Amino acid sequence: MYFPLQLRLTLFYALLLGLALWIFGSTVYSQAEQQVYLNLDNTLSSRAASVRLGKDLLSNQNSTNLPFALPSVDGLGSGGVSIEVLDNQLHLLATTTNTSNEGIQTGVAGLGDSPVPWDKQAAQWILQHPFSNNGNANSLYSTITYHGQRIRVYTLMNNDSGAGHIIQTARSEQNIKQSLSDLSLLLWRGGALLIILALSGGWLISWSVLSRVKHITKTARKISASRDISQRVPEKSRFGRDELTSLASTFNVMLASLDKVYQRQRRFVADASHELRAPITSIRCNLDLLAKAPDLPPEEAQAALIDARAEADRMGRLVNDLLVIARSDEAAQDVKSNGYRKNVNSAPTIDLDSLILDVYRQYKQTTLGDNVEIRQQGPRLMLQDITPAKVYGDADQLKQVLVALIDNALKYTPYEGFVTLSLTTDKRNAVIKVSDTGIGILPDDLPHIFERFYRADRARSRDRGGSGLGLTIVQNIVQEHGGNIEVESTPGRGSTFILNLPRASELN
Ligand code: ADP
Numbered sequence: 001m002y003f004p005l006q007l008r009l010t011l012f013y014a015l016l017l018g019l020a021l022w023i024f025g026s027t028v029y030s031q032a033e034q035q036v037y038l039n040l041d042n043t044l045s046s047r048a049a050s051v052r053l054g055k056d057l058l059s060n061q062n063s064t065n066l067p068f069a070l071p072s073v074d075g076l077g078s079g080g081v082s083i084e085v086l087d088n089q090l091h092l093l094a095t096t097t098n099t100s101n102e103g104i105q106t107g108v109a110g111l112g113d114s115p116v117p118w119d120k121q122a123a124q125w126i127l128q129h130p131f132s133n134n135g136n137a138n139s140l141y142s143t144i145t146y147h148g149q150r151i152r153v154y155t156l157m158n159n160d161s162g163a164g165h166i167i168q169t170a171r172s173e174q175n176i177k178q179s180l181s182d183l184s185l186l187l188w189r190g191g192a193l194l195i196i197l198a199l200s201g202g203w204l205i206s207w208s209v210l211s212r213v214k215h216i217t218k219t220a221r222k223i224s225a226s227r228d229i230s231q232r233v234p235e236k237s238r239f240g241r242d243e244l245t246s247l248a249s250t251f252n253v254m255l256a257s258l259d260k261v262y263q264r265q266r267r268f269v270a271d272a273s274h275e276l277r278a279p280i281t282s283i284r285c286n287l288d289l290l291a292k293a294p295d296l297p298p299e300e301a302q303a304a305l306i307d308a309r310a311e312a313d314r315m316g317r318l319v320n321d322l323l324v325i326a327r328s329d330e331a332a333q334d335v336k337s338n339g340y341r342k343n344v345n346s347a348p349t350i351d352l353d354s355l356i357l358d359v360y361r362q363y364k365q366t367t368l369g370d371n372v373e374i375r376q377q378g379p380r381l382m383l384q385d386i387t388p389a390k391v392y393g394d395a396d397q398l399k400q401v402l403v404a405l406i407d408n409a410l411k412y413t414p415y416e417g418f419v420t421l422s423l424t425t426d427k428r429n430a431v432i433k434v435s436d437t438g439i440g441i442l443p444d445d446l447p448h449i450f451e452r453f454y455r456a457d458r459a460r461s462r463d464r465g466g467s468g469l470g471l472t473i474v475q476n477i478v479q480e481h482g483g484n485i486e487v488e489s490t491p492g493r494g495s496t497f498i499l500n501l502p503r504a505s506e507l508n
Contacts, residue, residue: 044154271453279311328476389430390504413438440491
């Protein structure tokens, strides 16, 4: 069942608020009710006590002109309290007159004649129980209905003069009922107003939040439909910064990095196709030449074949490099999600010093691929400060790194120059340096040389068999080994590539 979050939040909020208001309102109402009834009872009992102490009652008790209106008592009758004094035969001795309807009998039907309402039952009960448990004059509160009105009556036994008197004070609950119903109306209206305000506030806030969530959802949907990762979700909110702003900006950062990866991937595919196209074209041209000109002089035919072969080799190397990069991309993903150190125990320990010496010897004595001639006549390769150091990792891959760096150094250094290898250690790392006194790298090129297919001097690099993938592979391998590679270079004076690899003891 679809139940929108905004409605759910608002309803829950309203329900909670309603409940809280209801508890608050009913507590206030019952406290107020209790208080006004207590006040009423206090008023009635204090009026009765005043009558009991009144001198007029005692001095006039033998008068034959009954019932008489007690002037002082009459005074007490103001404020809506009516008073009457009865003897022990329930004859009316004194009463307040009904001030608004002077002289008119207002007695309760069946209760006897009196200008004011009185409670005969309560009077009879008090006659039967004149004393309370502790021996004092007994008293009683009761409620009667008179002309549709509820009247509160207080009945008190007065034994002060010897013969028992009953004093009854009464007051209509009409005013109280009115004030209580006013209070309840006020509470209901106030509560309703609060709920409406809270509901509209809650609705507005949840709308402002959810509309942005909807916006983000819409943008995400649009992106997945159009595959256009350049779109961004709005980060700014009318209500300032909040959690959604950071969600939106995180979302945008994610989009930006996806966009970057996507662009990089596209550029990579374009570059790879471009790089492959050149040798294919060259091979095709050479083959066409051989096919179309069968009477080509043998030396030219031979040259065409050698050229085609060289291009095929170049293409082979390129495809090989691409495969290595694809594999190391996968491994880099693994390193990112698991970390190199997790697999460290399974990786063998390598003596870096022996590895460097091995590579050095190979360069010195034997042929290593195509560069043998360059090396025989080319720049001098030297060793410097070889400190013993162990690292965890793959010896073949680390050898590949060294060969790539030395190859580059030899490639970009004039014949009379030097290439130096060194291995030192610091607290954490084994530090390999491959320095040359070659052409150096321009500051503008320096930040890009590890990018795929980047070549500072395209034409020269290609002439020397470079594809622009060598340093990318080097960097990938070094990172897989938990290390990093830096380069320092001065154009015209030479470059130094510095490899930092965590030492075996440091990894544990
Ligand atoms: P390439 O196959 O073209 O050598 P690399 O990835 O190995 O590709 O190197 C990228 C670029 O970095 C090279 O084209 C070159 O311009 C520059 N470079 C690398 N090593 C050196 C070096 N030792 N001296 C000068 N330039 C270098």
